[in-house]
Amino acid sequence: MSRRTDRLSASDKSALLQSLRANVRASEPAKTPKPVPTKTWDTSFESLPAFQVFKTQRAAADVLGISNPFYRQHDAKAGSESLIGNQHVLNFASYDYLGLNGHPEITKAVAETAAQWGTSVSASRITAGERRFHRELERAIADVYQAEDSVVFVSGHATAVTAIAALVGSKDLVIHDALIHNCVMVGTQLSGSARRVFPHNDLDVLESILENSRDSFERVLIVAEGLYSMDGDGPDLARLVEIKERWGAWLLVDEAHSIGVLGKTGKGIFEMQGVDPRRVDLWLGTLSKTLVSCGGYIAGNHSLVDYLKFAANGMVYSVGMPGPATVASLVALDIMKREPERVARLQANGKLFMDKARAAGLDVGSSWGYAVTPIIVGDTLRTVILADRLLKRGINAFPIIPPGVPEKSARLRFFISASHTPEQIETAVQATQEELSSLEAAGLAVGTANRLLKR
Numbered sequence: 001m002s003r004r005t006d007r008l009s010a011s012d013k014s015a016l017l018q019s020l021r022a023n024v025r026a027s028e029p030a031k032t033p034k035p036v037p038t039k040t041w042d043t044s045f046e047s048l049p050a051f052q053v054f055k056t057q058r059a060a061a062d063v064l065g066i067s068n069p070f071y072r073q074h075d076a077k078a079g080s081e082s083l084i085g086n087q088h089v090l091n092f093a094s095y096d097y098l099g100l101n102g103h104p105e106i107t108k109a110v111a112e113t114a115a116q117w118g119t120s121v122s123a124s125r126i127t128a129g130e131r132r133f134h135r136e137l138e139r140a141i142a143d144v145y146q147a148e149d150s151v152v153f154v155s156g157h158a159t160a161v162t163a164i165a166a167l168v169g170s171k172d173l174v175i176h177d178a179l180i181h182n183c184v185m186v187g188t189q190l191s192g193s194a195r196r197v198f199p200h201n202d203l204d205v206l207e208s209i210l211e212n213s214r215d216s217f218e219r220v221l222i223v224a225e226g227l228y229s230m231d232g233d234g235p236d237l238a239r240l241v242e243i244k245e246r247w248g249a250w251l252l253v254d255e256a257h258s259i260g261v262l263g264k265t266g267k268g269i270f271e272m273q274g275v276d277p278r279r280v281d282l283w284l285g286t287l288s289k290t291l292v293s294c295g296g297y298i299a300g301n302h303s304l305v306d307y308l309k310f311a312a313n314g315m316v317y318s319v320g321m322p323g324p325a326t327v328a329s330l331v332a333l334d335i336m337k338r339e340p341e342r343v344a345r346l347q348a349n350g351k352l353f354m355d356k357a358r359a360a361g362l363d364v365g366s367s368w369g370y371a372v373t374p375i376i377v378g379d380t381l382r383t384v385i386l387a388d389r390l391l392k393r394g395i396n397a398f399p400i401i402p403p404g405v406p407e408k409s410a411r412l413r414f415f416i417s418a419s420h421t422p423e424q425i426e427t428a429v430q431a432t433q434e435e436l437s438s439l440e441a442a443g444l445a446v447g448t449a450n451r452l453l454k455r
């Protein structure tokens with residue numbers, strides 16, 4: 001056709017369009033009717049198995065008159081004290097270990113940062129670029145571990161998930177302590193690696209796993225915590241390091257509950273046990289506990305940090321830390337370094353709680369008596385009722401029940417902080433001892449509940 005279409009007459013245009021439409025219709029496959037399903041599917045969320053478990057537990061608690069311990073509303077900043085439903089309580093359920101949450105120097109820096117930088121960095125750092133506060137915090141964290149560098153992520157849990165998934169794969173093995181935090185298990189599952197578990201702090205078993213399996217895998221990652229979040233004890237770091245070096249493995253130590261807590265100046269388990277921190281491949285921590293913000297970090301050598309910045313999906317495809325949250329941790333870390341007396345106070349409080357609890361005949365398990373000490377009750381129902389009764393007496397300690405801990409080891413977990421007073425600690429221990437004795441005398445346990453529910 002030599003003529004341009006904008007010069008077509010109206011009738012030519014209409015004929016052309018009709019012929020184009022006819023061609024399109026001719027090239028479409030003939031529509032076959034969609035099959036009608038012969039069965040129906042339950043698409044309700046209530047049909048999920050875990051929903052049913054949760055519903056049954058709630059119903060049992062209602063029959064027994066136990067208030068719901070989950071998602072309780074606090075109407076004040078939860079430090080050593082809090083306000084729950086108009087009731088003033090002593091609080092042992094928050095992990096503000098050095099009592100820094102709401103510190104005026106931190107809130108001032110946070111307000112100034114929000115005013116200057118806003119409340120979000122509005123995209124991932126790889127695309128939106130760096131802000132100086134990110135690198136300042138990363139350098140300060142690296143300094144703690146004498147590491148070459150560190151990288152911060154927007155969630156502590158996601159830090160472990162994304163780092164582990166980026167580092168190991170189907171030809172590799174992850175070996176971890178039986179009491180490791182959920183984030184390590186999720187990361188391992190996502191990575192597709194094989195997984196082996198050694199009994200809590202049993203490094204002989206760790207060695208025998210390596211003896212039997214090291215050759216079958218390309219890379220091996222050993223994971224432990226500096227201070228275990230449910231039991232309040234930790235590993236023999238020097239031996240862990242010696243084992244990982246001998247067997248050519250990486251060692252990741254999760255310092256979520258040890259930064260600000262262990263060691264003379266709160267640097268963590270390496271400081272407490274006198275181990276060179278450069279011998280640990282990956283130091284992982286969270287910003288949500290001592291560092292009173294939200295997020296997590298990995299510290300290690302340049303190659304590790306560079307690699308994670310490009311290969312960890314939780315870094316590449318997730319937003320960078322907001323300025324105010326980053327600066328909160330930066331200032332908290334600075335205060336931790338400047339005021340080692342806070343660390344000393346926390347350590348004295350932790351020891352006081354453990355000594356008093358032991359003297360009262362309470363089972364503190366293997367706790368080292370720092371920031372976390374459990375009172376192990378065993379029976380799940382008795383634990384939940386104990387927490388409920390303590391709350392009625394103005395003491396907030398959270399009940400931890402299976403699957404959060406192994407069967408028959410339900411417990412109340414007490415987080416101790418530098419801001420608790422010795423009197424608050426003594427009051428809590430005494431009330432726990434009194435209420436637990438009364439529950440034991442009454443024989444209240446899971447069996448009792450089953451009988452009541454059957455009536």
Ligand SMILES: Cc1ncc(COP(=O)(O)O)c(C=O)c1O
Pocket residue numbers: 155156157158160181183225229254256257286287288289294295296
């Ligand atoms: C040992 C351990 N690692 C990681 C995390 C996850 O940290 P976050 O709560 O900051 O996401 C927690 C949470 O309590 C923890 O206890």
